[in-house]
Amino acid sequence: MSEFSVRAVAEGEQRACLDVLSQALHGKAASDETWAKMAPSWPAAGKFAAFDDHGTPVGIASSFETELTVPGGRKLATAAVDGVGVRADWTRRGILTAMMAAQLEDIAARGLPLAALHASEGVIYGRFGYGAATYGKSVLVERPRARLRDGVGRDGMVRLVSPAEAVECVPALYRRFAGERPGFLARPVMWWPGFFDRIVTGDEGYRVAVHSGSDGDDGFVVYQTIDQRDRQAPERGALLDIREMHAATPGAQAGLWRFLLSVDLVSAVTGRGRPMDEPIAALLTDPRAVNTTEVIDDLWVRLVDVLAALRARTYGTAEPVVLEVLDRQLPGNNGRYVVGPGGVDRTTADAELRLDADTLASLYLGDGLFSDLVTAHRVEVLDAAAVARADVLFHTARAPWCGTFF
Incomplete structure (x- = not known):
């Protein structure tokens, strides 16, 4: 049986390590074109990998540095763990444990008080000191049953923006939302290219709408419409699915919901991982038009x-x-x-x-x-x-x- 060693990833090794992660998550190896786009967002810094005795990576634990808002509004330096995986033929040999230990020791040595991740499985990360610290709800809002109360969401306007405009305005908008809600994560410059390449400028039909209030742009939503028509229901409306929505004020949030619920030829609006206290039902004349279909753990936190x-x-x-x-x-x-x-x-x-x-x-x-x-x-x-x-x-x-x- 081959032995393995765990060490920091060196420059030039990132692509091979990304391929290990993709394979562990049942994805495909990155093409040359894909890697060219991803490389700036996947530096060697913050990455630890397990290597076999031939120097081939067989496991990866990746992180990048950001800030997390904690109760009271302070932004605390945090290691965001953005990828952990072990190649299928190397599992059950202690590689994950060894990589997580090396990563935690490195995070502590760098003086970062927190680490955070999104868990692919709920039973893995508790033993490494992580706990589910935020939750989100999945919602389904029925149309045309969902009508907003008079005056709700009318203080402002919403416009659709092109992908090129979104690349310019959305990061700046997101920075405006760094308020006092605990759990809010800053998005460093290296985070954005992956978001735009995969979502906004990709070929999956996502659109971006921006809300403007009295103080200028103050909210945005990224969404796509999914065709639900089939032979049995050729007139069925599309499903409008929210990828993400952020707003600086409750009024901007309500304005974005008003826009989404006004899109023609849509039978329902859905969103996954929305805030647990988002008062969608309170905005509507018929609160039963909103269904919470799922509650899921979101951000897992580790006090380093x-x-x-x-x-x-x-x-x-x-x-x-x-x-x-x-x-x-x-x-x-x-x-x-x-x-x-x-x-x-x-x-x-x-x-x-x-x-x-x-x-x-x-x-x-x-x-x-x-x-x-x-x-x-x-x-x-x-x-x-x-x-x-x-x-x-x-x-x-x-x-x-x-x-x-x-």
């Missing part, structure tokens, strides 16, 4: 530096609580932390609640409650009075949401 991450966010008004954190991958995080509205510090005081790193990560952005995870036996209670205080301290009024796939 627990103290720095806890200190970066704000907390609700409650008496402090002492947490004991257990981190098997990064033992430097092990210990007790006193968390309160006035700040966070390490402490030698008796722990009131004990939890693993992945559980803390799932609560970090403000989604979920300690009390629910007590019921799930993911939080050990040493002082029953601390549970309610922890709920108040960590939970946020606005649901965390990412809205960026990577």
Whole structure:
């Protein structure tokens, strides 16, 4: 049996590593043309790979540096893990574990307090300290049943833009949305080419519409229409599917929904991974025209530096609580932390609640409650009075949401 080694990817090795990732995810190797477009977005930096004894890559763990908004609005340096895979004939040999360990050690050495990813499977990444920290809902809005209430979404206008215009205006618009919603991910320059090449300027029929309000452009939506006609239903309207939608204000959001629901020859509008607190039904005269068809985990977060991450966010008004954190991958995080509205510090005081790193990560952005995870036996209670205080301290009024796939 061949041995393997894990090391940082060197310049010139990226394409072979991308082919490993594509194969692991049941995709095709990149053509010369595709690689020429992708290369600027896939640098060697932040990548670790497993190599066989001939120097051929058989596994890859990739990341890039960005910023994540945490409760209170601070933007915290984050390693976005954008690809992990092992070649099919090399699985079940410890390669994934070795690559994730090397990646975490590197992220910690670079001083990044957080890491984040989208999990292909829900059972893999908890053992590496990641927890599902944001969720999204899939919605289906029926037309013509869905009519907006009088006045909703009328403060502004929407225009369709060409792919060339979208390349110019959409990144700048997205930067306007970097508000205080926890989970919001900054998109570095290297993220955008892949988005435009695959979605906006591709051949799948995506369109881009921009909303303008009193202060100028303040929202955009990327969508495609899917033909649903067949021999049994030749007059069936198309399905309008939202790829992504972002807005700087609730009014801009409502204006984009008004536009989507006004497109002719459409029987329904769908969107996947929308914010859990997006009030679509409240905009309509018939709230039953909106159906939530799925709730899915979205962004998984990992506290690489627990103290720095806890200190970066704000907390609700409650008496402090002492947490004991257990981190098997990064033992430097092990210990007790006193968390309160006035700040966070390490402490030698008796722990009131004990939890693993992945559980803390799932609560970090403000989604979920300690009390629910007590019921799930993911939080050990040493002082029953601390549970309610922890709920108040960590939970946020606005649901965390990412809205960026990577």
